[in-house]
Amino acid sequence: MTTLGLRPLPLIAALGAPLALAGCELSGGGGDLFNIGGDNDRTVEYRCDDDREMSVAYNSDRDRATVEAGDHSYRLRLEDRDDGQRRYGDGDVQLTVDGDEARLRIAGGSDYSDCRRR
Secondary structure, eight states, X not given: OHXXXXXXXXXXXXXXXXXXXXXXXXXXXXSOGGGOOSSSOEEEEXXXXXXXXXXXXXXXXXXXXXXXXXXXXXXXXXEEEETTEEEEEOSSEEEEEETTEEEEEETTSOOEEEEEEO
């Protein structure tokens, strides 16, 4: 009887492994940020063409983004959505995200261009 009780464990382990690996894919790069489910905010780190970095925290509905760039923080709201591209803004600051790429435009400041998700 003890032998029968141990047989389901390898089956459970075999079935659980793909689920565990699927979870790893969500946490790394290469996934579609806006198709990730869940109720938590999602923070994404970007590195730009001039080696500057920025961090963007998206809320669970993906209709707001908080950008940390340099010594500044910008709270932006979704302004436009077209296919995989989204544009967030507040008037003087605009964040455009398309897949793993992003661009931050700051009126009167230095733009963050050609930024890629890390």
